[in-house]
Amino acid sequence: MSGRRFLGLAILLxxxxxxxPLLLWSVSEQWFYPGLLPQKFGLRSWxxxxxxxxxxxxxxxxxxxxxxxxxxxxxxxxGIPAGRALGLYSFAGKxxxxxxxxxxxxxxxxxxxxxLHLWFIRLGLAxxxxxxxxxxxxxxxxxxxxxxxxxxxxYNPEFEEQARCLGAGRLQTLVRVTxxxxxxxxxxxxxxxxxxxxxxxxxxxxxxxxxLLTLPILLFSLMDSGDRPVAAAVSLLFVLPALLVLLANxxxxxxxGLSGVR
Amino acid sequence: xxxxxxxxxxxxxxxxxxxxxxxxxxxxxxxxxxxxxGGIFLGILQALGYRPGAGGGSLSLSHFAAVFTDxxxxxxxxxxxxxxxxxxxxxxLCSLPLALLLTRLAATSSWINVILxxxxxxxxxxxxxxxxxxxxxAGLVSRLLSWSGLIAGPAAFPLLVNDTxxxxxxxxxxxxxxxxxxxxxVAILKNSGQELEEAAQTLGASPWQRFRHVTLxxxxxxxxxxxxxxxxxxxxxxxxxxLLGKTFPMVLxxxxxxxxxxxxxxxxxxxxxxxxxxAAVVICAILLSQGLTRMTSRQGTAR
Numbered sequence: 001m002s003g004r005r006f007l008g009l010a011i012l013l014x015x016x017x018x019x020x021p022l023l024l025w026s027v028s029e030q031w032f033y034p035g036l037l038p039q040k041f042g043l044r045s046w047x048x049x050x051x052x053x054x055x056x057x058x059x060x061x062x063x064x065x066x067x068x069x070x071x072x073x074x075x076x077x078x079g080i081p082a083g084r085a086l087g088l089y090s091f092a093g094k095x096x097x098x099x100x101x102x103x104x105x106x107x108x109x110x111x112x113x114x115x116l117h118l119w120f121i122r123l124g125l126a127x128x129x130x131x132x133x134x135x136x137x138x139x140x141x142x143x144x145x146x147x148x149x150x151x152x153x154x155y156n157p158e159f160e161e162q163a164r165c166l167g168a169g170r171l172q173t174l175v176r177v178t179x180x181x182x183x184x185x186x187x188x189x190x191x192x193x194x195x196x197x198x199x200x201x202x203x204x205x206x207x208x209x210x211x212l213l214t215l216p217i218l219l220f221s222l223m224d225s226g227d228r229p230v231a232a233a234v235s236l237l238f239v240l241p242a243l244l245v246l247l248a249n250x251x252x253x254x255x256x257g258l259s260g261v262r
Numbered sequence: 263x264x265x266x267x268x269x270x271x272x273x274x275x276x277x278x279x280x281x282x283x284x285x286x287x288x289x290x291x292x293x294x295x296x297x298x299x300g301g302i303f304l305g306i307l308q309a310l311g312y313r314p315g316a317g318g319g320s321l322s323l324s325h326f327a328a329v330f331t332d333x334x335x336x337x338x339x340x341x342x343x344x345x346x347x348x349x350x351x352x353x354x355l356c357s358l359p360l361a362l363l364l365t366r367l368a369a370t371s372s373w374i375n376v377i378l379x380x381x382x383x384x385x386x387x388x389x390x391x392x393x394x395x396x397x398x399x400a401g402l403v404s405r406l407l408s409w410s411g412l413i414a415g416p417a418a419f420p421l422l423v424n425d426t427x428x429x430x431x432x433x434x435x436x437x438x439x440x441x442x443x444x445x446x447x448v449a450i451l452k453n454s455g456q457e458l459e460e461a462a463q464t465l466g467a468s469p470w471q472r473f474r475h476v477t478l479x480x481x482x483x484x485x486x487x488x489x490x491x492x493x494x495x496x497x498x499x500x501x502x503x504x505l506l507g508k509t510f511p512m513v514l515x516x517x518x519x520x521x522x523x524x525x526x527x528x529x530x531x532x533x534x535x536x537x538x539x540x541a542a543v544v545i546c547a548i549l550l551s552q553g554l555t556r557m558t559s560r561q562g563t564a565r
Binding site for chain 2: 084085086
């Protein structure tokens with residue numbers, strides 16, 4: 001066996017091992033100790049998810065996708081110009097502005113959410129979708145800016161001027177020149193932002209006040225209830241969309257993956 | 263950690279108008295200042311005893327004092343430091359050889375790369391549940407040992423979840439963090455690692471010399487940056503310690519949330535104060551690391 005294949009198999013094993021009990025629990029109906037496999041297989045947990053509690057779980061899925069989707073779109077919309085300014089230009093106070101914009105990467109969201117909560121209650125933003133989006137944005141945006149800063153540091157804006165000289169309009173230049181150039185980096189920034197928002201628990205709980213039932217919030221209460229098969233099935237459901245986004249991204253980036261991050 | 267990247271060569275030095283810069287940076291600055299800066303600022307006010315609903319009240323350090331004099335504070339702080347430091351160091355020690363192996367075997371553009379990205383997409387909550395189903399006394403590993411006759415039953419299995427040494431929490435973090443650090447290192451190795459090392463080899467450097475004097479200094483800035491991000495995250499994270507940790511001592515983020523969500527509203531400012539202490543510790547750690555790097559690089563040039 002070649003060294004490369006051996007390394008690949010070792011990585012495959014270590015990455016997938018934690019999912020083995022998850023898969024087994026999600027299709028078990030009876031699994032007493034010390035049985036290595038469930039004594040009775042069955043789809044009780046899956047039918048619970050898709051019929052008995054389907055409205056709640058599907059609602060959580062929609063809520064989570066909506067929240068992460070809107071957060072990601074806003075953070076790209078605001079992050080692209082900022083990344084462009086940091087990547088292309090040098091100006092007075094750049095270090096300070098960069099530090100300020102990237103500081104939320106290291107300060108835990110817990111701290112910010114607790115501080116904002118009271119203010120958000122007074123503004124009527126607590127327990128609302130938009131309020132939670134704003135909190136998620138405060139720590140997704142810095143990651144987006146960080147990735148796009150690297151992208152624009154390698155970007156040559158002269159191509160835009162050439163396109164303009166050749167008669168392209170503003171919109172045409174953006175769609176035909178700028179976006180194709182920054183596309184791989186853009187996908188990566190979107191992936192970071194989506195994943196970060198997707199797996200948030202505490203900030204959603206504090207600002208959403210238990211009204212915004214995203215998948216992580218449902219999952220925590222399921223773990224408390226102790227129904228392992230259902231918790232395992234919901235966990236798998238929770239991993240799936242992010243995994244699909246990753247695979248789609250890998251395809252789009254021509255398998256370059258994270259190599260664009262600097 | 264966030265050194266300014268070089269500007270694009272075509273535009274370096276050209277200063278755009280203030281208005282244009284404001285248009286580009288304004289929205290991002292507004293969001294961060296308002297919701298991040300605002301959150302921290304209001305948090306400080308509340309932790310100092312300011313009560314918007316009750317006519318303000320006077321500012322004092324009594325909530326911070328209550329936290330610092332709590333007999334459990336030092337154990338909590340040490341516990342949090344232990345988890346964040348050990349998981350970060352272990353993940354870094356695994357990532358360094360892994361990144362070197364991946365580049366050497368030219369595996370960075372194969373299916374192995376895609377597999378290694380999977381942990382990045384898995385939420386901490388889910389890996390926590392996986393580790394608990396795997397390593398708890400009635401978990402899969404215990405079943406395997408019991409089935410093969412190595413242990414008598416769940417009671418004979420060593421406690422790895424909700425345990426004193428936080429083994430389950432550490433393993434979850436390490437599993438999540440290795441890919442992140444590895445990809446940060448591979449990004450550098452792919453661009454410039456190979457050529458420099460070949461040059462050193464031509465000049466007669468041994469494998470150890472090449473690693474110590476060529477590869478490691480090349481990777482150091484990214485390694486340090488990745489470690490700091492990972493440390494900061496695990497120091498302030500709630501999910502894994504809440505799920506897999508012991509009830510005592512609590513890590514700081516769990517303690518902060520317990521206080522914040524207490525039925526007694528008077529405990530709330532104390533929760534916020536703990537949150538701010540977490541942020542302060544993380545910022546101190548980063549400043550310290552920057553200071554140390556500056557010192558060692560000065561020593562390097564003096565020699």
